[in-house]
Amino acid sequence: MPTITIDDRKIDAKAGQTIIQAALENGMDVPHFCWHPSLSVAGNCRMCLVDVGMPKMNPDRTPALDDNGNPVIMFMPKLQIACATQVSEGMVVRLGHPKVETAQNAVMEFLLVNHPLDCPICDEAGQCKLQEYGYKHSNGASRFDETKNHKDKRVSLGPNVLFDGERCISCSRCIRYAKEEAEQPVLSFVQRGDHVTIETFPGTQFDSPYSMNVIEICPVGALTSPDFRFKARVWDMSFNETICTGCSRGCNTQAGVRNNEILRLEPNTNMDVNQYWMCDHGRLTQYDFVNQNRVTKPLVRSNGTLAETDWNDAIQKATELLKGVNGSEIAVLGSSRATNEDNYALARLAKEVLKTPNVDFFRFENASFGDAKLRKSDMSPNSIGADAVGVKPSAGGVSAKDLAAKISSGAIKALYVLDDDIAALSPELASALDKLKVLIVHAHNHTATAKKAHVVFASATYAELEGTYTNFQNRVQHVEPFIVTTENERKMGMKMSRLDKFGAHNDRWTQGERRNCRQSWRVITSLAKGLGANADAWRYRASEDVFEELADKISFFSGLDYALLDERKGVVSGEAEKEFAPAFEYESHTLKPN
Amino acid sequence: MANINTNTRAQKMTFWEKIYLPEIAKGLSLTFKQIFEPKITRSYPEERFEPTGSYRGRPVLVLEEEGERCVACGLCSRVCPALAIEVQAGETLTRDKERYPEKFEINMLRCIFCGFCEEVCPEEAIVMSKDYEMVYQNREDAILGKDKLLVPVAQLQDRLEYLRTHQYYEPKAA
Numbered sequence A: 001m002p003t004i005t006i007d008d009r010k011i012d013a014k015a016g017q018t019i020i021q022a023a024l025e026n027g028m029d030v031p032h033f034c035w036h037p038s039l040s041v042a043g044n045c046r047m048c049l050v051d052v053g054m055p056k057m058n059p060d061r062t063p064a065l066d067d068n069g070n071p072v073i074m075f076m077p078k079l080q081i082a083c084a085t086q087v088s089e090g091m092v093v094r095l096g097h098p099k100v101e102t103a104q105n106a107v108m109e110f111l112l113v114n115h116p117l118d119c120p121i122c123d124e125a126g127q128c129k130l131q132e133y134g135y136k137h138s139n140g141a142s143r144f145d146e147t148k149n150h151k152d153k154r155v156s157l158g159p160n161v162l163f164d165g166e167r168c169i170s171c172s173r174c175i176r177y178a179k180e181e182a183e184q185p186v187l188s189f190v191q192r193g194d195h196v197t198i199e200t201f202p203g204t205q206f207d208s209p210y211s212m213n214v215i216e217i218c219p220v221g222a223l224t225s226p227d228f229r230f231k232a233r234v235w236d237m238s239f240n241e242t243i244c245t246g247c248s249r250g251c252n253t254q255a256g257v258r259n260n261e262i263l264r265l266e267p268n269t270n271m272d273v274n275q276y277w278m279c280d281h282g283r284l285t286q287y288d289f290v291n292q293n294r295v296t297k298p299l300v301r302s303n304g305t306l307a308e309t310d311w312n313d314a315i316q317k318a319t320e321l322l323k324g325v326n327g328s329e330i331a332v333l334g335s336s337r338a339t340n341e342d343n344y345a346l347a348r349l350a351k352e353v354l355k356t357p358n359v360d361f362f363r364f365e366n367a368s369f370g371d372a373k374l375r376k377s378d379m380s381p382n383s384i385g386a387d388a389v390g391v392k393p394s395a396g397g398v399s400a401k402d403l404a405a406k407i408s409s410g411a412i413k414a415l416y417v418l419d420d421d422i423a424a425l426s427p428e429l430a431s432a433l434d435k436l437k438v439l440i441v442h443a444h445n446h447t448a449t450a451k452k453a454h455v456v457f458a459s460a461t462y463a464e465l466e467g468t469y470t471n472f473q474n475r476v477q478h479v480e481p482f483i484v485t486t487e488n489e490r491k492m493g494m495k496m497s498r499l500d501k502f503g504a505h506n507d508r509w510t511q512g513e514r515r516n517c518r519q520s521w522r523v524i525t526s527l528a529k530g531l532g533a534n535a536d537a538w539r540y541r542a543s544e545d546v547f548e549e550l551a552d553k554i555s556f557f558s559g560l561d562y563a564l565l566d567e568r569k570g571v572v573s574g575e576a577e578k579e580f581a582p583a584f585e586y587e588s589h590t591l592k593p594n
Numbered sequence B: 001m002a003n004i005n006t007n008t009r010a011q012k013m014t015f016w017e018k019i020y021l022p023e024i025a026k027g028l029s030l031t032f033k034q035i036f037e038p039k040i041t042r043s044y045p046e047e048r049f050e051p052t053g054s055y056r057g058r059p060v061l062v063l064e065e066e067g068e069r070c071v072a073c074g075l076c077s078r079v080c081p082a083l084a085i086e087v088q089a090g091e092t093l094t095r096d097k098e099r100y101p102e103k104f105e106i107n108m109l110r111c112i113f114c115g116f117c118e119e120v121c122p123e124e125a126i127v128m129s130k131d132y133e134m135v136y137q138n139r140e141d142a143i144l145g146k147d148k149l150l151v152p153v154a155q156l157q158d159r160l161e162y163l164r165t166h167q168y169y170e171p172k173a174a
């Protein structure tokens, strides 16, 4: 373990580490553009230049000491790049030396020679490394008063990535990402000097399922997302942490929200789940169903049509309908897309109140989706959790796969569905649903299933609820709401944008849809009480109460609670007692202050 | 604390002040003097006040021949202390600027005429006009969209000239 000194601080670095790693891990910032912890070292931006010195050695290989007995340090005649210089015993690094500051200023002046400075129309503005360093490490002056080079500003590198040649600072992060992480080496520099730009090889395009991560790692705004382009300025959005529900990986993400609408999703670092990345599928599919076509209030069918009503009415109607059917004729479907809490409450309702053995859920397996990187073929966030909390048929119960047949034969007369659009799964199931006497559905959207239902409970999506999901690693992850509903009404701790904070009720930019949807466990609790269950056994006031009970009763979750899940960014089942040391997490560039 | 009833202002008045009449005459003499001074009031609206370029009236968007100057950067909206401005950018492929304001609204009930929007605009696309006649029948009418905000550049020459001659800041010398 070499001991090095960075700006008068003694640091125990790890052998083989570079200076930049040692500094960042110890909370010191070294400005850099091209270095990224998961990519190879390119050393081409020169922003990380630092002053490096080594102890002077006597001919007998002992350190030379000065008159005060301190080692004599010989500084190298030229500055070194911190991203490619390995630490060694006794090394002294000066990050804030005037020589270093001069060099940083010179690098910034060079990088800005041909930079278009079009921050006002650039999506990166506000979270751009070049902007940040422009303030911190440059004096803002340029000696270049000739005409700037012009390059193409709207080149499509792939279906989900647009490239602006003028903004590019040629750091090569995208090229290395495509090669090393996305494993699709199609990007390359072409031309030389100030004409250098980035192209895909002829006949190829960058269409990897992970292509959009280059948009974040690009330190500037040279790479933009056609899906997001110009939708909002970053400082107008709030960024709350959540997880992706696109597959059972459960990538940690953050959602950019303005006016109660999700405008973009981007990965959040979690070295144990998704590192720095997420897949394009998750990024592009996990917000439309939250923003659009929502069931905004409970619906009850009267005279053949579904009409909006209030919660008491809907719950009462559902109670009446369920009372008219025998327990064994009711089937209850949980959901691998709903939280552990919701599934647990549903399993209790089925077993303790409705007294039916017919409890199950559908799985969303898609072998062609899974790959060796992040994507898993189980395309739902919580099938392990649904299983663990007991959403499975008891002895003699009807399973999900037999459901259509049992409905058609008349053995099942009533069906209770959590969240999933089961009518879309198979035509048999869709037509079987028409035969049911009672169909009660929790739905996010006006799906085919919801359209056939007798009672529809407006259900909160992952964006609006508090709960936990269990990913394929058995890792339980906690999510909190970031979209406002009448139920959560700005839960404590929800991050808000400036517009959220200062908007009045009559501003046009605060009129985003505020839905009257509820978390399923809350509805199920009311229903259980309506069906005559002992109120003492259904005393949930918050998601946390449900989770406490389930951690208590189900060994899979034992020892877990929300505080622990938050502290460790998710905990694997059975590892609650395990020693935990927070890992260093690299953040390339984000909106500051956030 | 006891009431203070010694050495009050009334007790300190002189005899002439106490009888009050001379003071009234003094006051009225000032009034009568004003009657013969030149008038500075105006019979608005028959006689209108025509401000100079330095006047900060209703903020408007500059309209050029090929369209608005605004690139929907949202900086005016960010800097506006009253949160009066809402901008939604759109993408255009037909003009050489990639962005244009799909929606641009100023809520005149919020605006405090500070001129920050004009100062921050990188395109000189929003300027303070000479318009000071703002009467709205209801709140909705006070939210002005692009149709009401866009003003041809020819009508804004005074202000643009003023801005050019009165730089808010000196650019840092290289």
Ligand code: SF4
Pocket: A167, A168, A169, A170, A171, A172, A173, A174, A175, A198, A217, A218, A219, A220, A222, A223
């Ligand atoms: S596009 Fe971005 S990531 Fe790629 S080389 Fe240019 S600046 Fe770097």
Ligand code: SF4
Pocket: A244, A245, A246, A247, A248, A249, A250, A251, A274, A278, A279, A280, A281, A282, A283, A374, A375, A376
């Ligand atoms: S890998 Fe799965 S969890 Fe991660 S972003 Fe893609 S769909 Fe979402």
Ligand code: SF4
Pocket: B059, B076, B079, B080, B081, B082, B083, B084, B085, B106, B110, B111, B112, B113, B114, B115, B116, B117, B118
């Ligand atoms: S003048 Fe001031 S208050 Fe009015 S819109 Fe501009 S920045 Fe906002």
Ligand code: SF4
Pocket: A120, B069, B070, B071, B072, B073, B074, B075, B076, B077, B087, B117, B120, B121, B122, B123, B124, B125, B126
């Ligand atoms: S600052 Fe200027 S260019 Fe930017 S949105 Fe406002 S008016 Fe348009």
Ligand code: FES
Pocket: A031, A032, A033, A034, A035, A042, A043, A044, A045, A046, A047, A048, A049, A081, A082, A083, A084
């Ligand atoms: S970060 Fe070291 S040269 Fe770019």
